[in-house]
Amino acid sequence: MANPKRRQSKSRQRMRQGANRWKAPVxxxxxxxxxxxxxxxxxxxxxxxxxxxxxSKVAGED
Incomplete structure (x- = not known):
């Protein structure tokens, strides 16, 4: 199984994880x-x- 050659820095790791964050609906x-x-x-x-x-909405309906 493949292993990482070098440890990922915190900034690179956070940039990668930033794409998975929840976005508010527009x-x-x-x-x-x-x-x-x-x-x-x-x-x-x-x-x-x-x-x-x-x-079609009926008059009197919510």
């Missing part, structure tokens, strides 16, 4: 209702996506 505001929505997803509160209503 949220955009819906242009129709203003609620926070992830990109490329229909708005769950109003049902609009790219200026068109793709999910």
């Amino acid at each position: 949220l955009k505001s819906c242009p129709e209702c203003g609620s926070a929505v992830p990109g490329h997803v229909a708005c769950p509160s109003c049902g609009y996506y790219r200026g068109r209503q793709v999910i």
Whole structure:
């Protein structure tokens, strides 16, 4: 089995591990209702996506 030839420095090790860190999701505001929505997803509160209503919402429903 292969073994490392030299010990990795702390900075090199931390740079490698930095790619695995958790990243916060990017949220955009819906242009129709203003609620926070992830990109490329229909708005769950109003049902609009790219200026068109793709999910029909019944009046009186949340």
